[in-house]
Amino acid sequence: MRPLFHPAIEDVRPEAILHALADPDRAAIFAGIMRAGCVEACSALSAIGDRVIPKSSLSNHVKVLREAGLIRSERHGVEMRNQSRWAEVEARFPGLLAAIINAYASGLGTTPRADETIASS
Amino acid sequence: MRPLFHPAIEDVRPEAILHALADPDRAAIFAGIMRAGCVEACSALSAIGDRVIPKSSLSNHVKVLREAGLIRSERHGVEMRNQSRWAEVEARFPGLLAAIINAYASGLGTTPRADETIASS
DNA sequence: GCCATAGTTCCGAAATTCCGAACTATGGGA
DNA sequence: TCCCATAGTTCGGAATTTCGGAACTATGGC
Numbered sequence: 001m002r003p004l005f006h007p008a009i010e011d012v013r014p015e016a017i018l019h020a021l022a023d024p025d026r027a028a029i030f031a032g033i034m035r036a037g038c039v040e041a042c043s044a045l046s047a048i049g050d051r052v053i054p055k056s057s058l059s060n061h062v063k064v065l066r067e068a069g070l071i072r073s074e075r076h077g078v079e080m081r082n083q084s085r086w087a088e089v090e091a092r093f094p095g096l097l098a099a100i101i102n103a104y105a106s107g108l109g110t111t112p113r114a115d116e117t118i119a120s121s
Numbered sequence: 122m123r124p125l126f127h128p129a130i131e132d133v134r135p136e137a138i139l140h141a142l143a144d145p146d147r148a149a150i151f152a153g154i155m156r157a158g159c160v161e162a163c164s165a166l167s168a169i170g171d172r173v174i175p176k177s178s179l180s181n182h183v184k185v186l187r188e189a190g191l192i193r194s195e196r197h198g199v200e201m202r203n204q205s206r207w208a209e210v211e212a213r214f215p216g217l218l219a220a221i222i223n224a225y226a227s228g229l230g231t232t233p234r235a236d237e238t239i240a241s242s
Numbered sequence: 243g244c245c246a247t248a249g250t251t252c253c254g255a256a257a258t259t260c261c262g263a264a265c266t267a268t269g270g271g272a
Numbered sequence: 273t274c275c276c277a278t279a280g281t282t283c284g285g286a287a288t289t290t291c292g293g294a295a296c297t298a299t300g301g302c
Binding site for chain 1: 134135136138139140142143144145148213214215216217219220221223224225227
């Protein structure tokens with residue numbers, strides 16, 4: 001578990017990035033990490049809006065982001081510091097992350113059913 | 122089956138687009154439709170590289186692309202014409218499609234015609 | 243040593259994807 | 273009209289993936 005796997009930037013595949021960010025929760029987690037520059041996963045990321053993400057799911061989300069090449073994780077004492085690999089990814093896939101983050105952000109103002117209408121749960 | 126469902130552009134969600142294009146096969150199909158402007162699905166899209174995509178899978182891929190808002194499908198006689206909704210999607214999510222297609226194209230292995238860069242507009 | 247905190251792994255249930263077989267829809271003859 | 277060929281969809285079951293609770297591991301403080 002310790003030598004957390006981070007793909008080299010040249011091994012990062014577009015489909016992995018798209019798959020990772022196709023989940024709104026993961027996209028929100030990634031946006032949070034980017035916004036803060038460096039964030040501890042559990043304490044700062046475990047809530048999205050008013051919804052709480054279970055630990056095991058959060059751990060898995062962070063793993064998916066890491067193995068997609070989007071973030072770098074490092075253990076600091078008892079907690080994990082995650083930072084985005086924006087610059088590397090931007091160099092490899094210019095404009096990709098910005099376009100994705102902007103796409104999500106542009107939907108934010110007019111989300112009629114993203115969070116509220118969870119009729120089934 | 123007739124009234125094929127196409128979401129209005131304002132109902133198109135980023136996660137649906139990312140999910141649709143996170144599959145390299147679907148991304149290749151979409152790239153093919155864009156490249157040709159207007160393509161009949163079965164005859165022109167059923168092969169990706171040297172791999173043949175089963176009819177039922179292809180039908181499903183096209184459906185996913187359509188319901189994500191990426192293409193518009195119309196029946197013409199016995200065949201289906203698919204055209205990309207690039208302009209609409211570009212207006213709603215600027216730069217998103219170009220960045221994704223370019224990301225795949227720079228990855229070289231995943232799309233059949235990697236050296237043909239699509240519309241960097 | 244013990245305990246608390248932060249995160250991971252395990253594993254079963256639920257959801258999703260894949261694709262062959264059967265089916266439907268349309269056009270072209272005879 | 274009936275029959276056939278072509279283009280695509282739907283059905284159904286197996287394989288895969290995702291979700292999340294419970295148990296576990298790792299680190300630091302006492």
